[in-house]
Amino acid sequence: MTKEIAIKPFTKEIAAPIAQAQALTITSAKEMTQGVQYLSELNKFLDRVVEYKESKTKPLNATLKIIRAETKPLEEVLEEAIDTIRQKMSLYQTKEKQRADAEAERIAARVAPGRGNLTAETAIAKIEQIDKPEKVVSAEAGAVSFRTKRHIEILDITLLPPEYLIANEAKILSAQLTGTELAGVRYYTTQEPANYRS
Numbered sequence: 001m002t003k004e005i006a007i008k009p010f011t012k013e014i015a016a017p018i019a020q021a022q023a024l025t026i027t028s029a030k031e032m033t034q035g036v037q038y039l040s041e042l043n044k045f046l047d048r049v050v051e052y053k054e055s056k057t058k059p060l061n062a063t064l065k066i067i068r069a070e071t072k073p074l075e076e077v078l079e080e081a082i083d084t085i086r087q088k089m090s091l092y093q094t095k096e097k098q099r100a101d102a103e104a105e106r107i108a109a110r111v112a113p114g115r116g117n118l119t120a121e122t123a124i125a126k127i128e129q130i131d132k133p134e135k136v137v138s139a140e141a142g143a144v145s146f147r148t149k150r151h152i153e154i155l156d157i158t159l160l161p162p163e164y165l166i167a168n169e170a171k172i173l174s175a176q177l178t179g180t181e182l183a184g185v186r187y188y189t190t191q192e193p194a195n196y197r198s
Contacts, residue, residue, distance in 0.1 A: 004084060005048060005049065007051045010048075010049075013045075014042075014045050017038060017041050017045070018042070020038055021038040021039070024038060034127075047089065077097055089144065089193045090190050090192055092133075093193075094191050096132075097133055100130050100133065104127045104130055107127050108123055108124045110123065133146075143195075144193040144194065144195055145193070145194055146191040146192065147191070147192055147194065148190075148191060149189060149192045150173055150187070150189055151187075151188050151190060152169060152172055152176075152186065153186040154185055156184040157184060159183040159184030160182055160185070161182065164182060
C-alpha cells in the first residue's frame with residue numbers, strides 16, 4: 001500500500017541526506033561505503049516519491065485515456081469539417097484575388113498616350129473601382145482574415161542552380177523574397193484564413 005507523503009516534512013527529511021551526498025568526496029574504501037549508504041538512502045527516498053506520484057497519476061492517466069478515446073471521433077470529424085471549409089474559403093478567396101489582380105493588370109496595360117488608351121489618373125480610378133475580395137470577413141460567431149501564403153512547385157529540377165538542388169524549400173522561398181525567382185520553379189500564392197473567435 002502506498003504511503004502518503006506530507007510534502008513539507010518530507011522535504012525537510014531529505015535535506016540532510018542530499019547535503020551529505022553533495023559534500024561527499026570519495027578517496028577511500030570507507031568513503032566508498034559511505035557513498036553506497038547515501039546512494040541507497042536517496043534511492044529509497046526517490047522510490048517513495050515515484051510510488052506516491054504514480055498512485056496519483058495512474059488513475060488520472062487511465063481517466064485521460066478514456067476521455068481521449070471518447071472525444072477523438074468528435075475531434076476528427078470537426079477537424080475534417082474545419083479543414084474542408086478552410087480549403088473552400090482559400091479557393092474562393094484565391095480565385096477572387098486573381099480575378100481582381102488580372103483586371104487591374106488589364107487596366108494598367110492600357111495606360112499610354114493616344115486615342116483608346118487611358119491616362120494614369122483614369123486607370124487609377126478604374127482600378128480603385130474593381131470589386132476586390134475583403135481581407136477580413138466578419139460574422140456573428142467570429143471573423144476570418146486572409147493572408148498571402150507563398151508556395152512553390154518544382155517543375156524541372158534540372159533547371160535549378162546547383163545550390164538549390166537539395167530542393168531546400170526554405171532557401172528557395174528565401175531567394176524569392178529577395179527578388180530571385182529560379183528557373184524550374186512555379187511560384188504561386190494562396191489566401192489562407194486565420195480564425196478569431198468572439
